[in-house]
Amino acid sequence: MARHVARRDPRAHWLLLLLGMAVLLAALSFNAMVTNVTGGSGPSNAHASPAPRAVTTGGPVLRLDSPTPIARRIPARIIALTFDDGPDPRWTPQVLDVLRRHHAHATFFLVGARVNEHPELVRRILAEGHEIGSNTFTHVELSAVPAWRAASELSWTRTAIAGVTGREVTLLRPPFSSTTTSLTAPQYQALRDAAGSGHVAVLADRDVKDWQRPGVPAIVQAASPQAGAGAVVLMHDGGGDRSQTVAALDRLLPRLTREGYRFTTVSEGIGAPSSMVPAGAGARLSGTTLRWAQVGAGWLASAMNVLLGVALALGVARLAVQVVCAQLHVRRVRRPSRRRPEVNGPVSVIVPAYNEAANIAATVRSLVASAYPALEVIVVDDGSTDGTAEIVERMRLRGVRVIRQANAGKPAALNTGIRAARAELLVLVDGDTVFQPDTVYRLVQGFADPTVGAISGNTKVANRRRLLGRWQHLEYVIGFNLDRRMYDVLECMPTIPGAIGAFRREVLLGVAGVPSDTLAEDTDLTMKVLRAGWRVVYEEGAIAWTEAPSSLRQLWRQRYRWCYGTMQAMWKHRHALREQDAGGKLGRRGLPYLTVFQIVLPLAAPAVDVFALYGLLFLPWSSLALAWVALLLLQALTAAYALRLDRERLGPLWSLPFQQLVYRQVMYLVVVQSVVTAVVGNRLRWQRMVRTGEAAALVDSAPTGR
Structure with a gap:
């Protein structure tokens, strides 16, 4: 009926609404990605063709940034204990307690998303003299995702660790990997791609398969090298119930110590300099930003569930x-x-x-x-x-x-x-x-x-x-x-x-x-x-x-x-x-x-x-x-x-x-x-x-x- 003078209806809010919806979708998607983290070991493409023989018969520490692969082994009477899928608020502290009690050091390959969730555990790992490596950001199989996703997984993990510790990592344990003999051609190519960003791959000599929960004696037996050989031993401190792993570790360390073994990190085991280097201010800031983005995405997801x-x-x-x-x-x-x-x-x-x-x-x-x-x-x-x-x-x-x-x-x-x-x-x-x-x-x-x-x-x-x-x-x-x-x-x-x-x-x-x-x-x-x-x-x-x-x-x-x-x-x-x-x-x-x-x-x-x-x-x-x-x-x-x-x-x-x-x-x-x-x-x-x-x-x- 009557016409009143009015200003033009506002329009900018539609752009803000679309932007807000896009940000919300991105946050929910990011949260879904970082919370969909699983554990376990063993390649999903086990029937693929094997990696080159020079790699499958060589040592578990692989440097692949040159045309000719360089493989290193752990010397005799030295064991590099490695733990994947952490940090876990329940099991990682128990593993650290056992290691400290027996004066042993190890290398922890951390999932980037869990680093942002439990930064205090990451700092404790570093403070107690252990080494830290990357287990990707969301524990994905690098050979099964697009190249951009694989690169992002490695970059985000390195950034997350830098934000928490002030250090950048170079060691990489690809999720769902095991010993060098089980390495497939697609996995090998993924590791070569990762080497382009400065990563050194670490596989294993002995995979205890504790994620299968075979029992404490079986884990101890699988982790024990034969005839005094050195070894990289693959275990897990996250991704599931690790009570058997903790119990087996408490039994394994004193037993092998009596046999003359020394427990150390991967880098020290092969006689290499520390794999962790100081991170720049930009990397630390990016890591802090990534952590708060993950926290914010989690809050938004929780708020949406409540809503x-x-x-x-x-x-x-x-x-x-x-x-x-x-x-x-x-x-x-x-x-x-x-x-x-x-x-x-x-x-x-x-x-x-x-x-x-x-x-x-x-x-x-x-x-x-x-x-x-x-x-x-x-x-x-x-x-x-x-x-x-x-x-x-x-x-x-x-x-x-x-x-x-x-x-x-x-x-x-x-x-x-x-x-x-x-x-x-x-x-x-x-x-x-x-x-x-x-x-x-x-x-x-x-x-x-x-x-x-x-x-x-x-x-x-x-x-x-x-x-x-x-x-x-x-x-x-x-x-x-x-x-x-x-x-x-x-x-x-x-x-x-x-x-x-x-x-x-x-x-x-x-x-x-x-x-x-x-x-x-x-x-x-x-x-x-x-x-x-x-x-x-x-x-x-x-x-x-x-x-x-x-x-x-x-x-x-x-x-x-x-x-x-x-x-x-x-x-x-x-x-x-x-x-x-x-x-x-x-x-x-x-x-x-x-x-x-x-x-x-x-x-x-x-x-x-x-x-x-x-x-x-x-x-x-x-x-x-x-x-x-x-x-x-x-x-x-x-x-x-x-x-x-x-x-x-x-x-x-x-x-x-x-x-x-x-x-x-x-x-x-x-x-x-x-x-x-x-x-x-x-x-x-x-x-x-x-x-x-x-x-x-x-x-x-x-x-x-x-």
Whole structure:
């Protein structure tokens, strides 16, 4: 209706929203990658061709940065104990305690992601004289991932260790590796690629396979060299239950010490300088940044799990409250305990109209055809330019008056009609709404209760043949009307729709008429009525057919105004939160409900969609599909229940799955736009929907739509 001067709607937040969703997806993906760390040993491509013979028959320490491989062995009577898959908060300290007790040193090949999780253990390893090497960042098989991923795994691990210890590592133990004799050609090529970044590969002479938990004696036997030979021994301090490893180590060290063996690190064992060199400031800073990125990603993932849990719990609780309240409402209105007196006093119907030529004739004709004994219809033409007033005047219908005024907005038109009305009971109707013959009669019967100040009717979508119309039809029946039954029972109805609502004249005069300082004048007015001490109820049998938006653009404009206006009204009536009288029910029940389910949860919906996309990428599809089907089934049952309450056919339920893929996103993006508009202080102008007259045609051809 009225047009207000407004600044251009903000746009930058869409880029920020996309960027935020991308960052969230990246963080969730990164967290999924670093938490999907497994243990164990043994190559997955055991049937691949073997590595060159010079490597498989040589020593376990391999330098591969030159055309000719260089292999080194551990000298006799020296054992280089090596531990993979750590650090582990339970088993690594126990391994370190055993080593310290027996004055032995070892080399720990650490998983980079676990380094960031337990930096204190990494510092202890280094402080107690042990050597540190790389076991990749997420314990992936280097030969089974793309080259960029393999390079990233090594770089991230080196960076993580540098951030924690201030040292850079060069030794590399490829995950799922074992002795040199089991090295395959793909694994060998992966090690050559790693040598290009300065890594020295360390395999094993003896693999105890403690990840299989063969028993303490078997581990001790597998770790013991024969005939005084030196060896690199592969063990594990993480990746699973390592109790047998700890027990075997405590038995192995004193036994081999008595036999003349010395336990040392890999570098010292081959007589090489320390493999760990001081890291530069840039490497340390990068490591610290990587650690905090991993920690932040973990926090975000945990927060998303909490958010989804809370959202699911709230959704189920909301559904339970809606169902219980709906049953109470149905029991009360359909099987009343006592017969209330009939209301048949004069009623004035006020129709504000601005450029409603497409539907105004059908609207007025349906009102005049009402089966109500004393009815006047007042059409307030608010400066229309399409001949709306002339159409009504040419109809020459008895009991219909036309009032013209300069364009001043819908609230002003309604107030003009209120002042001109002769009756004490007033029905406010949009200019695109069509009533059934019994609608007015059913609507005003609630005024038999002197505490009722206003009554909401049952708005239905007439143009529901297309998919968008079906989605809105489901929304009206499920979201709006189920909520209104609940609001009625809880006595906190926040909105009487502009399409159909009845008021006592004294109520409207008592609250100074229809307010004009918000874009949701119907919500604002209803809240004022509640806070004035009057009851607001819902009449399911008073049906009004309205023309819903027929395009996504029109839907966006309508819901944008509704959402923004609702937030204006909520802010305007925020003091109801502190009220103890009639307004307290609105403050204690209605406003928190609107805040949670119409603002907060929709604002969180983009993050939920990102989590769904993350699920498609990282979670088992079977689990994801089962969860989606379960939620869809719950929604379908809710929709079926609401449709049956409204005596509607169940046919539109087939469109429900598609509603989740398009319509839901439009609705939460509307909330995002509205919140941003409110935060930046823009004043949203009226967004008028272009009428096609389709609703009138549909109602004429199928008046009940059932």
